[in-house]
Amino acid sequence: MRRSQRIAAITKWLVERPHHVFSLTDFSQQFAAAKSTLSEDLAVIRQTFSELGMGKIQTIAGAAGGVRYVPDLHSTELLRRIEKLCQKLAEPQRVLPGGFIYLNDLSACPTSLGEIGEIFASPFWERNPQYVVTVETSGIPIALMTARSLNIPLVVVRRISRLTEGPVLTMNYVSGSTKRVETMSLSRRDLPTKSRVLIVDDFMKAGGTLRGLVDLMAEFECEVVGKGVLIETAEPAKKLVTDYLSFIRLTNVDESDLQVLVEPADWIKESIPQL
Amino acid sequence: MRRSQRIAAITKWLVERPHHVFSLTDFSQQFAAAKSTLSEDLAVIRQTFSELGMGKIQTIAGAAGGVRYVPDLHSTELLRRIEKLCQKLAEPQRVLPGGFIYLNDLSACPTSLGEIGEIFASPFWERNPQYVVTVETSGIPIALMTARSLNIPLVVVRRISRLTEGPVLTMNYVSGSTKRVETMSLSRRDLPTKSRVLIVDDFMKAGGTLRGLVDLMAEFECEVVGKGVLIETAEPAKKLVTDYLSFIRLTNVDESDLQVLVEPADWIKESIPQL
Numbered sequence: 424m425r426r427s428q429r430i431a432a433i434t435k436w437l438v439e440r441p442h443h444v445f446s447l448t449d450f451s452q453q454f455a456a457a458k459s460t461l462s463e464d465l466a467v468i469r470q471t472f473s474e475l476g477m478g479k480i481q482t483i484a485g486a487a488g489g490v491r492y493v494p495d496l497h498s499t500e501l502l503r504r505i506e507k508l509c510q511k512l513a514e515p516q517r518v519l520p521g522g523f524i525y526l527n528d529l530s531a532c533p534t535s536l537g538e539i540g541e542i543f544a545s546p547f548w549e550r551n552p553q554y555v556v557t558v559e560t561s562g563i564p565i566a567l568m569t570a571r572s573l574n575i576p577l578v579v580v581r582r583i584s585r586l587t588e589g590p591v592l593t594m595n596y597v598s599g600s601t602k603r604v605e606t607m608s609l610s611r612r613d614l615p616t617k618s619r620v621l622i623v624d625d626f627m628k629a630g631g632t633l634r635g636l637v638d639l640m641a642e643f644e645c646e647v648v649g650k651g652v653l654i655e656t657a658e659p660a661k662k663l664v665t666d667y668l669s670f671i672r673l674t675n676v677d678e679s680d681l682q683v684l685v686e687p688a689d690w691i692k693e694s695i696p697q698l
Numbered sequence: 699m700r701r702s703q704r705i706a707a708i709t710k711w712l713v714e715r716p717h718h719v720f721s722l723t724d725f726s727q728q729f730a731a732a733k734s735t736l737s738e739d740l741a742v743i744r745q746t747f748s749e750l751g752m753g754k755i756q757t758i759a760g761a762a763g764g765v766r767y768v769p770d771l772h773s774t775e776l777l778r779r780i781e782k783l784c785q786k787l788a789e790p791q792r793v794l795p796g797g798f799i800y801l802n803d804l805s806a807c808p809t810s811l812g813e814i815g816e817i818f819a820s821p822f823w824e825r826n827p828q829y830v831v832t833v834e835t836s837g838i839p840i841a842l843m844t845a846r847s848l849n850i851p852l853v854v855v856r857r858i859s860r861l862t863e864g865p866v867l868t869m870n871y872v873s874g875s876t877k878r879v880e881t882m883s884l885s886r887r888d889l890p891t892k893s894r895v896l897i898v899d900d901f902m903k904a905g906g907t908l909r910g911l912v913d914l915m916a917e918f919e920c921e922v923v924g925k926g927v928l929i930e931t932a933e934p935a936k937k938l939v940t941d942y943l944s945f946i947r948l949t950n951v952d953e954s955d956l957q958v959l960v961e962p963a964d965w966i967k968e969s970i971p972q973l
Contacts, residue, residue: 424746424749425742426702427701427702427705427739427742428742428745428746428749430702430705430706430709431705431706431709431742431743431746431747432746432747432750432752434705434706434709434710434713435709435713435747435752438709438710438713438714439713439812440809443809464702467700467702467703467706468706470703471699471703471706471707472706472707472710474699474703475707477707477710519862519863519864521861523861523862524862525862525863525864525885525887526862527854527863527885527887527888528851528887528888530852530854531851531852531853531888532851533842533845533846533849533850533851533852534715534718534849536842536846537714537846559834559835560834560835560838560854560856563835563838563839563842564838564842564852567808567811567838567839567842567843568842570808571808571811571812574808574809575808576803576806576807576808577805577806577808577839578806579802579805579835581835586796586798587794587798587799587800587801588794588800588802589794589800610800610802612800612802612803613802613803613806
């Protein structure tokens with residue numbers, strides 16, 4: 424195969440499995456090419472991705488070494504994507520009676536979800552989580568695409584446990600906004616104890632659910648290395664969790680004017696280098 | 699940019715959005731390159747993907763034309779993936795008390811889910827579905843990765859409707875195996891009427907849930923262009939739905955011997971060209 428052909432094949436493999444470390448030996452056998460030749464191929468891919476802001480190609484040295492694709496977004500690209508989401512969220516037809524907003528379509532489009540997965544992966548990948556944890560149902564698509572961007576498994580905590588899960592750990596918690604008692608449960612098999620986990624959810628008001636997930640992780644003796652929510656409401660200002668990262672802040676939904684006030688979180692705006 | 703660099707960038711875009719039609723004009727502006735040059739670049743990618751069985755690069759003629767990546771699996775690759783899944787399913791530690799089997803890990807690994815998404819997309823993409831429809835919870839990861847492979851939105855039918863979904867259509871149905879009355883509901887906004895839908899689920903016994911989904915689609919005046927389940931049980935032999943496609947057949951779970959008997963569906967074995 425020619426260089427351009429090897430580059431097409433290697434790019435496909437790398438992009439389809441972000442964060443997976445491919446060994447140069449495997450590539451070398453696949454293409455019957457010398458490692459030095461493959462290093463040159465990878466240099467072309469690295470330079471192209473870097474020039475076009477398409478993420479990083481990283482070389483890992485040592486016996487377990489190789490090369491991997493890291494979808495790490497520039498802060499300007501992160502802000503661009505969040506602003507695009509904010510525009511979508513501000514559409515007046517989203518406003519539902521009672522001041523709720525319709526969000527189902529956010530977790531419907533695979534392309535948009537892929538972008539959101541990279542948004543979540545960017546600030547958290549260096550903390551080396553081993554599992555992405557979310558609670559059913561609406562957070563699953565976002566959490567799965569985050570898990571895909573990080574190349575780690577997804578763990579879904581259930582509201583109702585099922586017969587087909589084996590022994591489960593069930594926990595009651597108090598919802599932060601409605602003050603009702605809710606239940607969550609997780610199969611013992613789904614998550615090994617002592618794991619490093621990243622908690623992901625789509626929406627947070629008072630943070631009761633996120634707090635429940637943190638407590639559940641403690642029962643599994645897992646270390647929570649990050650907590651991320653896509654959208655948090657400005658009210659109530661006091662949340663039941665600390666040290667979380669939110670990407671979008673929802674300040675107001677006006678039912679009479681059909682106005683939704685949303686903006687990127689401060690830390691994202693502040694991360695943009697000033698000119 | 700040199701040819702090898704353009705090929706790296708174009709491959710990434712194509713692979714990240716299967717079935718999306720990219721216009722040559724866009725590529726041409728991006729790289730300041732002539733369309734004839736880009737056609738040569740695409741020919742290299744097409745030939746490489748074809749030689750390595752990595753899916754198809756299709757050119758679409760006309761005003762809305764361009765180029766797209768179609769992850770269409772060879773029948774031998776389809777069988778290889780299904781056999782790999784069958785091996786995983788046959789692991790004795792999956793057997794749970796009562797003859798159930800633990801399946802949660804199947805919808806945990808993003809790489810494996812990506813492969814399953816391509817498995818579902820392969821026999822159905824030519825029927826041009828506009829939406830992938832599933833019911834919460836365990837089918838969501840498979841359905842999302844199928845939607846990703848097809849570049850169409852995912853619609854999740856709920857067991858319990860929520861306040862934040864707007865008007866919903868709720869339907870009762872009888873579970874095929876337990877004969878209990880169950881409920882499913884779908885927000886009116888989630889799925890436009892008259893759409894072409896592909897129904898996807900992870901597991902089917904008698905087919906009551908699938909039948910419920912088919913009936914719900916009729917209420918939305920949608921055309922069901924395909925029904926796919928990853929695993930179906932051999933018993934009961936009589937199912938409540940017809941014209942579905944299953945990929946894996948589960949014939950027996952022996953609780954005392956810890957044996958799980960699974961095999962690829964007949965149509966997959968028969969699709970392999972005989973030598």
